[in-house]
Amino acid sequence: MGKTEFVIEPGRQDLVTVRTFDAPREAVFRAMTDPGLIPRWWGPAKYEVRVEEGDIRTGGAWRFLTSGEDGEFNFHGVYHEVSAPDRIVQTFEFEGAPGHVCLETVELEDLGGSTRYRAVSVFQSVEDRDAMVASGMEEGSDEGLERLEELASEIARGA
């Protein structure tokens, strides 16, 4: 496991993900909200990601299709709020478990060159939260955030 910290307390409906990126906040926010950049960081590296819908703004919707050797896994949701440079509130549904929706709030704190990422995901039930954890979410999320950090660093260097 990498630099990502997960707070997953028994019997709760939420999980909290915290990580400090060695990249400035503007670059992290841009990497998260430019639909053309989503395939370069979203989810584990072993999957190819296609942005079928990527209207990343308050009131917009998203649908990302991922495929790899073990199959296709699709996800969708809506953006309650996308506020540069520090806040995204969205819904999230894995289409393999239809009807199970979570609400994710991401906040980016400017630490002066580096960025503190904090995401709170709340689920419709404790069981849903536990199923997400059991699915290997931590490893996939950590890998995605590792790639997000690399991409944001590239953006900041103008690469």
Add this chain to the structure above:
Amino acid sequence: MGKTEFVIEPGRQDLVTVRTFDAPREAVFRAMTDPGLIPRWWGPAKYEVRVEEGDIRTGGAWRFLTSGEDGEFNFHGVYHEVSAPDRIVQTFEFEGAPGHVCLETVELEDLGGSTRYRAVSVFQSVEDRDAMVASGMEEGSDEGLERLEELASEIARGA
């Protein structure tokens, strides 16, 4: 308090609202999803409701403005899912407490002429959930659902 049951357990991030309407499911769903009908039931009767945005479909957004003797109170969110005849998943934010968002899932069960309404609202924190309860949510919600039942009965009678 009326016929609405609230399940609010200490220390949890959710609250559950259950009620049986003496009206058929199709009429309840229509009353909930026709923007022109929202002002007739949404919230306590003492407020006038204006639908500033009422794109009540999967991927749509809503903003309802309410006003009364004690001031103006505005609310907005997005629809993750609107599936006739039985399911709505949406976000909800009271603009008087910006940034505090909840995810609401409403399911309607057909009991053959009457309808079981069940809403699960999950909040970003236990504190947010408790603040919503302390705001008088139960009374306001019960009054809104009372009006929704009356409206759905009218629709079913073709009135």
